[in-house]
Amino acid sequence: MSEPLVEVRDLVKHFPLTRGIVFQKKVGAVHAVDGVSFDVLRGETLGIVGETGCGKTTTARLMMRLLEPTSGTVRFEGEDVTHLRKRALKPLRRQVQMIFQDPYSSLNPRKTVGAIIGAPFAIQGLEEGKEPRRRAVQELMEQVGLNPEHYNRYPHEFSGGQRQRIAIARALALEPELIIADEAVSALDVSIQAQILNLLKDLQRDFRLTYLFISHDLAVVRTMSDRIAVMNQGKLVEIGTADQVYHQPRDEYTKALFAAVPVPDPRRQRERKAERARLRLEARTGSAPVALADGSGDGSENGTVA
Ligand SMILES: Nc1ncnc2c1ncn2[C@@H]1O[C@H](COP(=O)(O)OP(=O)(O)O)[C@@H](O)[C@H]1O
Numbered sequence: 001m002s003e004p005l006v007e008v009r010d011l012v013k014h015f016p017l018t019r020g021i022v023f024q025k026k027v028g029a030v031h032a033v034d035g036v037s038f039d040v041l042r043g044e045t046l047g048i049v050g051e052t053g054c055g056k057t058t059t060a061r062l063m064m065r066l067l068e069p070t071s072g073t074v075r076f077e078g079e080d081v082t083h084l085r086k087r088a089l090k091p092l093r094r095q096v097q098m099i100f101q102d103p104y105s106s107l108n109p110r111k112t113v114g115a116i117i118g119a120p121f122a123i124q125g126l127e128e129g130k131e132p133r134r135r136a137v138q139e140l141m142e143q144v145g146l147n148p149e150h151y152n153r154y155p156h157e158f159s160g161g162q163r164q165r166i167a168i169a170r171a172l173a174l175e176p177e178l179i180i181a182d183e184a185v186s187a188l189d190v191s192i193q194a195q196i197l198n199l200l201k202d203l204q205r206d207f208r209l210t211y212l213f214i215s216h217d218l219a220v221v222r223t224m225s226d227r228i229a230v231m232n233q234g235k236l237v238e239i240g241t242a243d244q245v246y247h248q249p250r251d252e253y254t255k256a257l258f259a260a261v262p263v264p265d266p267r268r269q270r271e272r273k274a275e276r277a278r279l280r281l282e283a284r285t286g287s288a289p290v291a292l293a294d295g296s297g298d299g300s301e302n303g304t305v306a
């Protein structure tokens with residue numbers, strides 16, 4: 001579990017800001033990802049947490065080469081994949097799979113579940129023939145807790161949690177090394193969230209998967225991650241074991257972020273409240289640059305930083 005599967009170095013992505021409709025003039029750039037370096041170790045779950053807009057999804061899309069970086073490198077199993085051309089990307093497309101927040105928009109409503117889960121086989125030319133493919137798909141359905149008899153049903157016939165199971169089955173089809181889950185449970189009810197998180201943990205154990213688990217929800221990231229990376233405004237401000245980042249954050253931004261998570265223990269909660277007040281005061285007086293979703297009122301906190 002110590003060898004890096006992915007090595008990200010000094011990754012930068014600037015999106016041009018333009019003005020005008022006919023004659024677009026570049027007036028600046030959004031620094032979506034601004035010099036980010038980290039490793040994803042084989043077999044671990046690395047969480048990436050940070051407020052909406054801090055660059056998490058852009059980092060993931062750069063790693064999958066769905067976007068070209070402005071600069072920096074991404075290595076996968078030691079190979080520099082930063083500038084591979086389309087055809088050379090095929091193995092990477094197989095070994096890295098992504099699960100998104102909203103399974104409904106990523107599942108074609110006109111395709112049956114069988115066709116959706118079997119699509120990766122078709123693209124890579126695997127499990128050819130109707131019967132072998134059906135069997136392979138039904139096996140995947142069973143692995144993610146779907147009824148294999150529902151092979152011919154359509155996405156709208158499933159609940160939100162079941163649709164996320166369909167997306168997970170599709171991601172597993174090609175036996176990937178790395179699964180990037182980007183806000184994978186953020187749209188689900190809390191009880192369903194727990195079921196999907198447990199499924200992901202079981203699959204990780206059974207298939208020796210490596211996860212990059214992205215969420216703005218600190219509680220969810222904490223549950224899932226061995227290590228946690230904290231992003232703020234395109235930069236990675238802290239990375240460490242989940243316990244270290246949670247209990248002994250080093251970075252001022254991380255402290256502020258985690259101070260807003262609700263704590264079941266009332267005494268700790270009072271301490272946290274005092275801590276938040278202190279951090280806000282520091283922020284106002286300019287001694288620490290914190291931008292914090294204000295969760296100061298009692299009971300108004302929900303553990304997210306959106
Ligand atoms: N295709 C794009 N064009 C322009 N700006 C973008 C694009 N994608 C993302 N951004 C901007 O980059 C920043 C980071 O976005 P994103 O990576 O989606 O953040 P997160 O996933 O952490 O919410 C945001 O300011 C966002 O508006």
Ligand SMILES: [Mg+2]
Nearest residue numbers: 056057058183
């Ligand atoms: Mg995002």
